[in-house]
Amino acid sequence: MLLNSARFAWLILLPVLAAPLAPAAQPAWEGRASIAFEHAGRAGVLIAPEQAADGRPWLWSAAPPEPGVLSQALLDKGFHLAWMDAGDLYGNADALGHWDAFYAWAVSEQGLGEKPALSGKGADALVLFNWAAQNLDRVACLISETPWLRPQEFSDAE
Secondary structure: OHHHHHHHHHHHHHHHHHOOOEEOOOOEEOOEEEEEEEEOOEEEEEEOOOOOOOOOOEEEEOOOOOOOHHHHHHHHOOOEEEEEOOHHHOOOHHHHHHHHHHHHHHHHHOOOOOOOEEEEEEOOHHHHHHHHHHOHHHOOEEEEEEEOOOHHHHHHHO
């Protein structure tokens, strides 16, 4: 039975992984160079520091980056900031497929470091914890404030 469910998961992920990331216009984010993109209907952004630190570190957030002290400090230290919308998928297999595709693009095409720091809070934390659990060798660390890790509670509330 496990083999059949694994095949089913791959059938779901194949269309997600086959869709290329499509960079959109190059908007500025708080005066910084950035790449807005779309992947299988999911928006995202990659924000570049003025000067990348050695190893091209990055913070991959489960929520859109917000201007503020933390974002500014990381950019000043040479970190890239990244986000891809998967919040409404609550860390399910589709969300992980989108994150896998984004990771491959960020590392292979954008040259970012192989181990991003992952950040998320509340329900957004589901995707980063699930992705990290499946990619232990690809994560530098997890940063999470009040993570909500029980998706069944959401379905009970509806």
